[in-house]
Structure formats: structure tokens, C-alpha cells
Amino acid sequence: MAAALYDPADGYYARPAGQVGRGGDFFTSVSSGPLFGRLLARHIAGWHRQAGSPDRWRIVECGANDGSLAADILAALGASPGLEYAIVEPLPLLAAAQRERLPAARVLASPEALATDPLPSFVFGNEVVDALPFHVIESDGHRWRIHGVTLSPDGRFVWADLGEAAPELVAGIPTRPAGYRSEVRGGVPAFLAPLAAAMKGGRMLWLDYGFERDDYYHPSRTTGTLRTFSRHRAAEDPLESPGEIDITAHVDFTALSAALVQVGGTVLRFEPQGRFLTEVARPWLLELEGRTDEATRKDLRAFQTLTHPGHLGSKFHVIEAAF
Numbered sequence: 001m002a003a004a005l006y007d008p009a010d011g012y013y014a015r016p017a018g019q020v021g022r023g024g025d026f027f028t029s030v031s032s033g034p035l036f037g038r039l040l041a042r043h044i045a046g047w048h049r050q051a052g053s054p055d056r057w058r059i060v061e062c063g064a065n066d067g068s069l070a071a072d073i074l075a076a077l078g079a080s081p082g083l084e085y086a087i088v089e090p091l092p093l094l095a096a097a098q099r100e101r102l103p104a105a106r107v108l109a110s111p112e113a114l115a116t117d118p119l120p121s122f123v124f125g126n127e128v129v130d131a132l133p134f135h136v137i138e139s140d141g142h143r144w145r146i147h148g149v150t151l152s153p154d155g156r157f158v159w160a161d162l163g164e165a166a167p168e169l170v171a172g173i174p175t176r177p178a179g180y181r182s183e184v185r186g187g188v189p190a191f192l193a194p195l196a197a198a199m200k201g202g203r204m205l206w207l208d209y210g211f212e213r214d215d216y217y218h219p220s221r222t223t224g225t226l227r228t229f230s231r232h233r234a235a236e237d238p239l240e241s242p243g244e245i246d247i248t249a250h251v252d253f254t255a256l257s258a259a260l261v262q263v264g265g266t267v268l269r270f271e272p273q274g275r276f277l278t279e280v281a282r283p284w285l286l287e288l289e290g291r292t293d294e295a296t297r298k299d300l301r302a303f304q305t306l307t308h309p310g311h312l313g314s315k316f317h318v319i320e321a322a323f
């Protein structure tokens with residue numbers, strides 16, 4: 001999965017930005033327009049004030065794709081002397097697009113360099129955790145085994161039993177009947193640790209689709225949540241055309257919460273995106289009362305898309321931790 005998505009030459013994300021949006025393979029909240037970034041900016045500004053308005057501070061966005069969300073957040077924040085907007089983007093072509101669109105942003109392939117100058121920070125990512133590599137696991141009725149990928153004698157990728165999963169990888173996952181298949185993402189603490197190391201206090205916030213553990217490994221969810229996306233069509237076979245399609249699985253928010261605590265965080269909230277954004281938007285919604293102009297109507301349509309349970313409001317969740 002890591003190679004299929006992130007190989008610098010042949011990975012799915014190694015192509016020029018264009019995966020997200022109408023002309024791409026899938027929509028994200030960013031595709032609904034600038035309101036998402038404006039609401040996140042309100043939330044970030046609220047934290048900055050609450051933290052005593054430190055002179056030097058940093059926003060760290062992971063996986064910024066074409067830089068749209070960063071541009072929306074920066075525009076909404078306005079002049080902010082002392083703010084460094086850093087983007088962590090492992091893919092060189094995406095990083096180049098971000099540098100071009102946001103000359104003031106600091107774009108890094110990995111967060112380690114930020115730790116030499118830790119600052120009060122707001123670290124976040126939209127639909128990044130679901131894009132981190134995971135293992136497919138299959139129960140034999142007693143233990144979990146890795147359902148992995150190998151090469152067939154004629155050079156095709158094929159599924160194979162790669163042996164028992166390491167106990168620490170599957171710790172806390174309930175026993176399930178033979179043949180039950182799911183996913184586990186073991187690399188989350190290692191992903192979070194260097195980000196946490198660059199923070200001199202602050203917040204970390206992740207928006208994504210997923211479930212808490214009981215729901216994630218629910219007895220009825222016998223084939224997991226692995227999906228591929230291409231031209232807005234979902235499918236389930238990641239071996240079909242690796243490098244050309246997106247591969248994702250839902251986020252186990254119980255595991256993400258434990259990983260946040262493991263790297264020094266205190267979880268402040270875990271809630272549906274709709275509830276989170278409605279709370280953030282309350283003062284803005286009051287300001288809008290009585291306005292009927294087209295720009296307002298457009299914003300309200302975007303707000304519906306982001307918050308209505310039938311759209312993105314309940315499918316997506318938000319987890320936030322204090323550091």
C-alpha cells in the first residue's frame with residue numbers, strides 16, 4: 001500500500017495534484033468550497049487566543065494536496081505576523097504545487113526539521129489518517145493473520161497469507177470467527193510522534209471517516225472497510241491497478257485516540273464533524289441572520305454539505321487533543 005500510494009515515481013499520490021475534486025477521483029470536505037477552511041480558521045484563531053496569543057506560533061497541515069485548504073485558512077486568518085504555516089507533504093509533485101500556490105508557506109517532506117524550533121502549534125490534517133498504510137488482517141477463529149500481497153510466478157500481485165500478526169499490532173482487537181477480515185493501521189504513533197515533538201504546547205486535530213473500535217470490528221462488518229477510488233467510483237480490489245487508484249480504509253478512532261495519548265496528548269473531543277463545525281460556526285451563523293445575498297446562500301449550502309448527517313456531517317468525525 002505504501003508503494004502503491006507513495007512511491008515517488010509510480011505512486012498514486014506521486015502524480016500532479018488532481019486526485020481531489022470534481023475532475024479527480026474523490027471529493028473531500030475541501031471540495032465543498034472555502035467555508036470549510038474559514039470555519040477551521042475560526043477554530044484555530046480561538047485556540048490561539050485561548051493560548052494567550054503567543055507571538056510566534058505555527059500551523060502544521062499534513063497532506064495539503066493542491067494547497068486549497070491552506071489558502072482558505074490563511075485568507076480567513078488575514079495578516080498574522082508571527083505565524084508560520086508549515087505543510088508536511090511527502091510527495092514531491094504535490095509539494096511543488098503547494099510551494100507555487102503558497103509562497104509564504106514552509107513545505108517539508110517530513111516534520112522532523114520542525115522539532116529544532118518547537119513552537120506553540122495547531123497541527124491538523126483532513127483525510128490524512130485514512131490514507132496512511134494499513135495491514136489487512138484475517139481471523140482464523142483464534143488469532144489474526146496478515147492477509148498480505150505477494151508476486152505470483154507470472155509476475156502478478158496476488159493475496160497471500162503472510163503468517164500470524166504480531167501481538168502488539170492486534171492488541172485490543174476482539175476475537176472474530178474464521179474468515180472475518182478487517183484492517184489495522186499500526187503506524188499511527190510513529191506518524192504522530194515527530195509532529196508532537198515539534199510542538200511547544202498546542203492542539204492536534206484530525207478529521208476523517210471512521211468508527212470507534214466496537215463499531216470498527218463489529219461482528220457484522222465481516223469484510224472490513226478497505227476501498228479504492230477512481231473517478232468517483234468505489235471498488236474493493238487494490239490489486240486491480242496499483243498506482244492508478246486511491247486506496248483507503250476507515251480510521252479506528254479508538255486506536256487514534258490511544259496513539260494521541262501515547263505521544264503526550266490529552267483528548268479533548270471526539271465527535272461528528274457536523275456537531276464540531278456547527279459549534280465553531282455559531283457566531284458566524286448569528287452574523288448571517290437576515291442576509292439573503294447569493295454569497296450567503298452559497299455559504300449556507302456548503303455549510304449544509306459539511307454538517308448535515310445525510311452529507312458529510314455524520315460520516316466524518318473530528319478528534320482533537322491538547323499538548
Ligand SMILES: C[S@@+](CC[C@H](N)C(=O)[O-])C[C@H]1O[C@@H](n2cnc3c(N)ncnc32)[C@H](O)[C@@H]1O
Pocket residue numbers: 013020028029030031062063064065088089090091094125126127128131132191
Ligand atoms: C485523501 S488525501 C487528502 C488531501 C487533502 N487534505 C484534502 O482534504 O483534500 C491524503 C493526503 O495525505 C497525504 N499524506 C500521506 N501520508 C502522509 C504523511 N505521512 N504526512 C503528511 N501527509 C501525508 C497524501 O500525500 C495526500 O495528499
